[in-house]
Amino acid sequence: MDLKQIRIKTFRIEAHDVGIKRSKARQFIESGHRILLTMMFRVREHSHSDLGERLLLEQFSKPLADVAKTESSPRKDGKKMTLSLAPLPNLKQILTPPVPARRNG
Numbered sequence: 001m002d003l004k005q006i007r008i009k010t011f012r013i014e015a016h017d018v019g020i021k022r023s024k025a026r027q028f029i030e031s032g033h034r035i036l037l038t039m040m041f042r043v044r045e046h047s048h049s050d051l052g053e054r055l056l057l058e059q060f061s062k063p064l065a066d067v068a069k070t071e072s073s074p075r076k077d078g079k080k081m082t083l084s085l086a087p088l089p090n091l092k093q094i095l096t097p098p099v100p101a102r103r104n105g
Contacts, residue, residue, distance in 0.1 A: 001032050001033060003033070005036045005038055006021055007040065008021065009039075010041075010042060011045065012045075013055070018059050018060075025060065029068045030067060033087070034086045037056055037060055037082065037084070039056060039081045040080055041080070052081050056074045056081065060083065064085060067088060070085060071084040072084045
């Protein structure tokens, strides 16, 4: 189980780009890896860190809630904001479809 990092350069990212990064995060989580989402803030974006936190929670944490749990809430450290996600403990049971019972007869 490795730690994979996904970097987002700004909270003004387009919806399609968010979808691609979210699907890559889902692939990593389904493979059993932990995810560290890192968002970079540029010059005047520091005053709008609430928008970055909202993006991380609403665009990544909530849609991936069926396969991942949030290990730490979004934390701002200088120019970066990080959020860490880990696969659910019962992820293999969720991903494998149930085997239908065989009938004798």
